[in-house]
Amino acid sequence: MAHGPAKGIGRWLFTTNxxxxxxxxxxxxxxxxxxxxxxxxVIRAELFQPGMQLIKPEFFNQMTTMHGLVMVFGAIMxxxxxxxxxxxxxMIGAPDMALPRMNNLSFWILPFGFSLLASTLFMEGGGPxxxxxxxxxxxxxxxxxxVNYFIFGMHIIGASSIMxxxxxxxxxxNMRAPxxxxxxxxxxxxxxxxxxxxLIAVMPVLAGAVTMMLMDINFGTSFFDAAGGGDxxxxxxxxxxxxxxxVYIIVLPAFGVISHIIPTFSRKPLFGYSSMVYxxxxxxxxxxxxxxxxxxxxxMPIGGELYFMYATMLIAVPTAAKVFNWISTMFRGSISYExxxxxxxxxxxLFTIGGFTGLMLAIAAADVQYHDSYFVVxxxxxxxxxxxxxxxxxxxxxxxxxxxxxxYNETMGKVQFWISFIGFNITFFPQHFLGLAGMPRRYxxxxxxxxxxxxxxxxxxxxxGASQLLFIFNVxxxxxxxxxxxxxxxxxxxxxxxxxxxxxxPYHTFATPPEVK
Amino acid sequence: MSRRASMLFALVFAPxxxxxxxxxxxxxxxxxxxxxxxKGATPVSNAIYDIHMIIxxxxxxxxxxxxxxxxxxxxxxxKSKGAVAANFHENTTAEIVWTVIPAxxxxxxxxxxxxxxxxxxxxxxxxxxxxxxxxxxxxxYEYLGEDVAFVSELTTPEEEIYNTAPKSQYYLQEVxxxxxxxxxxxxxxLITGKDVIHSWWVVDLGVKKDAIxxxxxxxxxxxxxxxxxxxxxxxxxxxxxxxxxxxxxVLEKEEYNAWLAKKKEEVAAERDxxxxxxxxxxxxxxxxAAYNRSxxxxxxGNGEGIPGVFPALKGSAMATTTGDxxxxxxxxxxxxxxxxxxxxxxxxSEVDIAAIITYERNAWGNSTGDLVQPLDVLKxxxxx
Ligand SMILES: [Cu+2]
Numbered sequence: 001m002a003h004g005p006a007k008g009i010g011r012w013l014f015t016t017n018x019x020x021x022x023x024x025x026x027x028x029x030x031x032x033x034x035x036x037x038x039x040x041x042v043i044r045a046e047l048f049q050p051g052m053q054l055i056k057p058e059f060f061n062q063m064t065t066m067h068g069l070v071m072v073f074g075a076i077m078x079x080x081x082x083x084x085x086x087x088x089x090x091m092i093g094a095p096d097m098a099l100p101r102m103n104n105l106s107f108w109i110l111p112f113g114f115s116l117l118a119s120t121l122f123m124e125g126g127g128p129x130x131x132x133x134x135x136x137x138x139x140x141x142x143x144x145x146x147v148n149y150f151i152f153g154m155h156i157i158g159a160s161s162i163m164x165x166x167x168x169x170x171x172x173x174n175m176r177a178p179x180x181x182x183x184x185x186x187x188x189x190x191x192x193x194x195x196x197x198x199l200i201a202v203m204p205v206l207a208g209a210v211t212m213m214l215m216d217i218n219f220g221t222s223f224f225d226a227a228g229g230g231d232x233x234x235x236x237x238x239x240x241x242x243x244x245x246x247v248y249i250i251v252l253p254a255f256g257v258i259s260h261i262i263p264t265f266s267r268k269p270l271f272g273y274s275s276m277v278y279x280x281x282x283x284x285x286x287x288x289x290x291x292x293x294x295x296x297x298x299x300m301p302i303g304g305e306l307y308f309m310y311a312t313m314l315i316a317v318p319t320a321a322k323v324f325n326w327i328s329t330m331f332r333g334s335i336s337y338e339x340x341x342x343x344x345x346x347x348x349x350l351f352t353i354g355g356f357t358g359l360m361l362a363i364a365a366a367d368v369q370y371h372d373s374y375f376v377v378x379x380x381x382x383x384x385x386x387x388x389x390x391x392x393x394x395x396x397x398x399x400x401x402x403x404x405x406x407x408y409n410e411t412m413g414k415v416q417f418w419i420s421f422i423g424f425n426i427t428f429f430p431q432h433f434l435g436l437a438g439m440p441r442r443y444x445x446x447x448x449x450x451x452x453x454x455x456x457x458x459x460x461x462x463x464x465g466a467s468q469l470l471f472i473f474n475v476x477x478x479x480x481x482x483x484x485x486x487x488x489x490x491x492x493x494x495x496x497x498x499x500x501x502x503x504x505x506p507y508h509t510f511a512t513p514p515e516v517k
Numbered sequence: 518m519s520r521r522a523s524m525l526f527a528l529v530f531a532p533x534x535x536x537x538x539x540x541x542x543x544x545x546x547x548x549x550x551x552x553x554x555x556k557g558a559t560p561v562s563n564a565i566y567d568i569h570m571i572i573x574x575x576x577x578x579x580x581x582x583x584x585x586x587x588x589x590x591x592x593x594x595x596k597s598k599g600a601v602a603a604n605f606h607e608n609t610t611a612e613i614v615w616t617v618i619p620a621x622x623x624x625x626x627x628x629x630x631x632x633x634x635x636x637x638x639x640x641x642x643x644x645x646x647x648x649x650x651x652x653x654x655x656x657x658y659e660y661l662g663e664d665v666a667f668v669s670e671l672t673t674p675e676e677e678i679y680n681t682a683p684k685s686q687y688y689l690q691e692v693x694x695x696x697x698x699x700x701x702x703x704x705x706x707l708i709t710g711k712d713v714i715h716s717w718w719v720v721d722l723g724v725k726k727d728a729i730x731x732x733x734x735x736x737x738x739x740x741x742x743x744x745x746x747x748x749x750x751x752x753x754x755x756x757x758x759x760x761x762x763x764x765x766x767v768l769e770k771e772e773y774n775a776w777l778a779k780k781k782e783e784v785a786a787e788r789d790x791x792x793x794x795x796x797x798x799x800x801x802x803x804x805x806a807a808y809n810r811s812x813x814x815x816x817x818g819n820g821e822g823i824p825g826v827f828p829a830l831k832g833s834a835m836a837t838t839t840g841d842x843x844x845x846x847x848x849x850x851x852x853x854x855x856x857x858x859x860x861x862x863x864x865x866s867e868v869d870i871a872a873i874i875t876y877e878r879n880a881w882g883n884s885t886g887d888l889v890q891p892l893d894v895l896k897x898x899x900x901x
Contacts, residue, residue, distance in 0.1 A: 050684060050688060050689075051679065052678055052679055052680070053680065057756040057757070057759065057760070058756040058823065061753070061755070061758070124824050125824070125825030125826050126825070126826070129755075129756070130753065131753045135714055135752075135753070137712070137713055137730065138713040138714065138753065138755060141712075141713075141855055141856070142653075142712065142713050142755065142856075144825060145825055145826075146825075225855070226729075226730040226731025227731070227854055227855070230731075231731065231732075232729050232730060232731065232732075233729060233732065266594075266602065267596070267602040268602040268604065269604070269606045270606065271605075271606050271607070271608075272606065272607055272608070273606070273607070274607070275607075275612050297726055298727050298729060298732075298734075299726065299727065299729070299732055299735070302634065302635070305634060305638075306631060306634065309627075309630065309631075309634070310627060313623045313626065313627065316619055316623060317616055317623070320615065321612065321616060323583065324583075327586055327587045327590070328611070329606075330587065330590045330591065330594070331586065331590045332590070332594055332600075332602070332603040332605070333590070333594050333600070333602045334594065334595075334596040334601055334602040335594050336595070336596040337595075345591070348587070349584065349587075352580065352583065352584075353580070356576035356579075356580060359572065359576060360569065360572050360576065363568055363569075363572055363633075364630070364634050364637075365564065365565055365568050365630060365633035365637050366565055366569045366572065368561075368565055368723060368724070368725050369554055369562075369565055369569070369720060369723065369725065371716075371725060372716060372718075372725075373751065432552075433550075433551060433552040433553075436552070436553050436554040437548075437551035437553075437554070437555070437720075438555075438718075438720035438748070440718065440749050440750065440758075440759075441751075441753075442753045443758065443759040444756075444759045445678060445689060445759045445760070446689065446759065447687070447688055447689045447690045447747075447762075448549075448684060448686070448688050449548050449549050451549070452549050493602075
């Protein structure tokens with residue numbers, strides 16, 4: 001066990017070390033984040049003014065599709081798997097993940113999956129252009145000829161997620177240090193355990209959906225083709241049975257991260273640990289039975305509409321409990337505002353706003369106007385960007401000193417926070433207005449009355465995009481030349497086993513399990 | 518919403534709105550900087566607006582409360598001010614309270630939300646039916662029982678879209694033929710799609726419903742005020758998604774009846790025209806216009822298509838074999854199942870189809886010299 005990392009490129013290709021694999025995931029995710037961000041910049045640049053200035057509508061559709069796919073499957077999900085790899089073994093006192101070779105495999109197939117996907121941009125017919133929700137028959141009968149690459153890419157990405165989840169479940173259930181009962185596990189571990197079950201449940205459904213597409217396109221079946229007796233609405237049911245839990249897959253680990261950072265910088269334990277666990281579990285359960293709130297306009301019978309409306313509204317209860325918990329944790333704490341805390345607080349504020357618009361969207365009658373408009377775009381960027389990107393950024397600042405034994409530049413971190421926060425809101429807040437006034441989403445061009453808010457939104461997007469360059473600069477600078485730190489505990493108020501090991505965390509930790517009382 | 522309430526709305530929703538009030542207060546300016554859903558022109562759009570505002574205000578009140586506590590702690594319990602952390606946690610009473618109160622609020626919201634939805638769904642007792650069919654990338658309107666049907670396409674010219682001409686006031690919101698409806702009449706819409714899924718949305722009518730192949734969805738509108746209402750396709754449907762607007766022209770009942778009578782005469786006249794024999798020049802001129810309207814979106818104005826997606830007609834075997842236009846006629850009239858090539862037989866007049874085919878066989882260097890007459894199209898249609 002005592003050996004260190006191998007030399008050269010082989011270290012990364014053949015590694016079975018959870019920290020190395022975590023690092024790989026995080027860098028991969030960051031690269032995808034920049035790629036997806038570039039697509040977003042293309043979109044916002046085109047929408048800066050009415051009229052087509054830079055690209056053609058068909059390429060615009062490829063950009064919106066690839067932006068969504070790359071961000072959801074390439075940036076956000078791998079980022080949290082990376083965090084899980086780095087942190088879960090250290091948090092539960094395990095020497096590594098339970099299935100280290102599979103861990104290597106689940107990472108290394110990802111670049112292939114995304115290469116397949118991205119390569120289509122350079123082929124005749126172009127990349128996927130049917131939206132990240134790829135509704136049939138636009139994605140089947142009417143898809144560009146490259147759609148098979150998309151399908152295989154999704155299969156690979158899904159396989160990677162499933163393997164990652166199996167690994168996390170096996171690790172958490174079998175490798176906890178003696179004394180660490182389930183109800184003593186750190187929140188991040190809890191949220192990931194539940195997320196992993198969600199992933200295992202729904203990733204095969206996604207695989208099923210794309211397989212049915214593959215059959216329809218290449219083997220003459222008609223799952224989604226009305227002319228052959230199939231039903232395009234079936235596709236949406238299958239997709240959203242995956243897609244709705246997917247949004248919680250993205251956001252639950254973020255809840256976990258925030259539940260570590262807020263107590264640390266409030267110097268006060270999480271207000272209601274067990275209620276947080278139950279709230280997470282209830283959200284996960286509810287996430288399986290609300291999918292058709294994405295489909296209020298497909299012509300469901302009114303009974304179905306009402307059921308999905310009521311069930312969706314219910315999710316507000318455990319979600320509100322979470323927010324109240326974080327705020328009660330801050331209440332009468334001793335709060336300091338380092339960069340991770342700033343991002344965590346912004347997460348709570350922005351996520352709550354996104355939660356409110358989510359509640360509005362749940363009202364099926366009002367959804368007649370909101371559905372497929374920019375109001376929805378604003379809503380899900382409030383929950384996804386705030387939820388995943390702000391919390392992911394918070395996590396990197398928070399644990400980076402532990403990972404590399406160097407402290408990031410606090411001033412630069414704060415500057416980046418404020419630029420991101422302001423840029424984010426300038427980008428997405430006006431999109432509520434655009435949607436309410438009647439601008440549909442996924443529009444390559446728009447009527448003149450939408451010009452002003454679109455221009456403001458684009459300006460915000462450029463600011464927000466630029467702030468990410470500062471982030472990567474700060475991270476690289478920290479790794480190469482940040483001020484060295486060596487106390488096990490970087491933050492005064494931090495709790496948990498990961499803060500008991502040396503800083504920087506040695507290549508192998510907890511070769512003998514710690515005792516948890 | 519009263520003026521004051523709308524001011525309040527704007528202020529709560531974003532400080533940035535102040536910008537809007539600094540600029541000229543003319544109606545158009547207000548529309549440009551619109552921040553809220555319009556109330557619209559139908560009972561349904563008003564019901565939706567009301568439920569939207571109810572939920573919005575409930576969220577605002579909760580939000581203000583929650584954020585007040587949060588900002589208070591952030592300010593009062595700062596370490597830099599010497600705050601010492603308390604150590605309380607786990608309080609069952611608090612947790613029950615903050616579970617029960619939101620649950621009660623949800624029940625309060627659910628009641629009006631349910632009534633509003635029942636309203637949206639009440640398509641009974643309609644006085645007339647309009648069938649709406651979504652195509653890539655246009656809408657077809659059929660006045661059921663009246664033998665009137667037409668296709669409504671974007672008329673904004675390419676030059677405006679590609680910025681070589683100044684944009685007109687209704688840029689991307691103008692169509693070849695508006696859907697004409699009578700005021701003060703309960704109209705039922707039967708909405709379907711022919712190729713991919715579209716969604717028919719007119720914000721002022723409070724109507725948005727997916728147009729799905731193989732499914733006929735229902736929606737309704739009772740429009741009090743005559744006027745022009747504009748909308749758009751709301752479901753991603755391919756490259757022309759942003760370019761298939763909706764215009765609804767609502768007339769007083771008598772005017773509407775007059776319009777309908779005139780429309781029926783036009784239909785009859787068009788049928789007669791199909792029996793006439795045209796010259797090549799006539800067909801080429803009409804064909805070019807009709808081609809640009811109905812076919813150029815996919816096959817491109819220069820006939821070259823988009824490689825890998827839409828085939829070129831320029832130089833294609835089907836359009837260049839002199840004398841043999843049966844296959845060409847067949848694919849235009851009947852489309853090709855399982856592809857984006859739709860059946861135009863029911864969308865275009867015989868004259869238009871004949872003109873387009875003649876045009877395609879004699880333009881861009883295709884030089885068959887073939888002349889296809891409307892009567893040929895008619896015979897082909899009748900013969901199948
Ligand atoms: Cu459409």
